[in-house]
Amino acid sequence: MNRWVLILVIFFFAPGALAVEPEQLVPDFTLKGMDGKNLRLEELRGQVVLINFWASWCGPCRQEMPILQKIHERYEPLGFTVLGVNVDEQQDKARRIVDRLKLDFPLLLDTAQSVSEAYEVNAMPFTVLVDRNGKISYIHRGYKPGDERQYVNRLKQLLREPALVAGK
Numbered sequence: 001m002n003r004w005v006l007i008l009v010i011f012f013f014a015p016g017a018l019a020v021e022p023e024q025l026v027p028d029f030t031l032k033g034m035d036g037k038n039l040r041l042e043e044l045r046g047q048v049v050l051i052n053f054w055a056s057w058c059g060p061c062r063q064e065m066p067i068l069q070k071i072h073e074r075y076e077p078l079g080f081t082v083l084g085v086n087v088d089e090q091q092d093k094a095r096r097i098v099d100r101l102k103l104d105f106p107l108l109l110d111t112a113q114s115v116s117e118a119y120e121v122n123a124m125p126f127t128v129l130v131d132r133n134g135k136i137s138y139i140h141r142g143y144k145p146g147d148e149r150q151y152v153n154r155l156k157q158l159l160r161e162p163a164l165v166a167g168k
Helices: 002-013 059-078 092-101 114-118 147-160
Strands: 030-033 038-040 048-054 080-086 107-109 126-130 136-141
Touching (some): 048 059, 048 147, 059 080, 059 092, 059 147, 092 107, 126 147, 136 147
Parallel strands (some): 048 080, 080 107
Antiparallel strands (some): 030 038, 030 107, 048 126
16 A cells, blocks of 8 residues: 555656656646637647747747748748747736737737646746647747747648547
């Protein structure tokens, strides 16, 4: 009996034991968008998705957003989308940034930070690239100029891969 308790303690308290990692199925979520509509991640299955957690107080986040907009515009016709997940408790500052930068990819509000907790977001920005089958392909913490080349190289590779058909 004590061995099972020890195994459970190690599993639940070991660093990274429950971390979101590449090759795992991405945790599904539903969040309200800045447009007032709910968006469920599962509805995007079949597309390559870049989930970018950001905050209005984060300088690198604000620097990265126009680049994500360009990537979204370039690759959306090929089955790709960017989801910007804002983690601010108050959405006013985030809305001003979105308006100023003229962002038009889906921008979601995680005001309760439940999704960022599920994804164990521990840096800003925090980017997760998801393949057409809903598996995490790549995780990137932070942003510095040039990081977007990694996103583009990886998403181009994922766009070439077909989605698996359920049951095969």
